[in-house]
Amino acid sequence: MDCRPTEANIDQLRDSRVEATRALVEASTRLAAPVSRWLQASTTAIYSDAGEQRITESSPIPDPGLPQMTGVARPWEAAAADAHTAHLVTLRTSVVVDADTPALDRLMLLAKLGVGGTVGTGRQWFSWIHIRDWLRIARAALGLEPGVDLPPGTVIAATDRPIRNRDLMAGLRRAAGRRFGLPTPAPLVRLGSVFLRTDPLLALTGRHTTSAVLADLGWEFEFPTFDAALADLLRR
Secondary structure, eight states, X not given: OOSOXXXXXXXXXXHHHHHHHHHHHHHHTTSSSOBSOEEEEEEGXXXXXXXXXXXXXXXXXXXXXXXXXXXXXXXXXXXXTTOOBSOEEEEEEOEEEOTXXXXXXXXXXXXXXXXXXXXXXXXXXXXXXXXXXXXXXXXXXXXXXXXXXXXXXXXXXXXXXXEEHHHHHHHHHHHHTOSOOOXXXXXXXXXXXXXXXXXXXXXXXXXXXXXXXXXXXXXXXXXXXXHHHHHHHHHO
């Protein structure tokens, strides 16, 4: 997703996901017995820029939505519709935070350099999940997590405590030992994205996504707050 949202790049993003899923679905139809568990990857970016809307699994998908977000995720999910399986979970994943990943490394570098202030308005929502919590959800979808069994259908993989961009950047500054960070206004984000060959909407849009399915199961996150997640990842 970290590329310019040109038509060619969007086509490549979409096709890489859809064609791979279709190949797996076709292979599954040749099996004598259905696959016992099918974990279908997806993304909360399917909701595009949701503003102040509080999104759960029952929230409608925007039509048409942003082509590099909804336009990629909707056909990706649809490609799994005919999978020969007894139990299909579509996991709409938020931003996964993990140590030594390009996204976290870049954000921490900005904070350390003193330019880790708010991006755009700073009000856009940032839904996220620690890698260990994501893995637990994935295992539960596959029936491998003791005491938990996710029902078939859509599940949002995000903590129940989304934060705004201003709080995200403040948490990064605290972790970097910086009291202040220069803000990045939206026009500067758009200009900089040209040189960085990335999509400015990755930083300027957001979604408040939480899982009603996990809440109904009484799911408890190992890392419910961003500060706790960040402290764990930076220690490692």
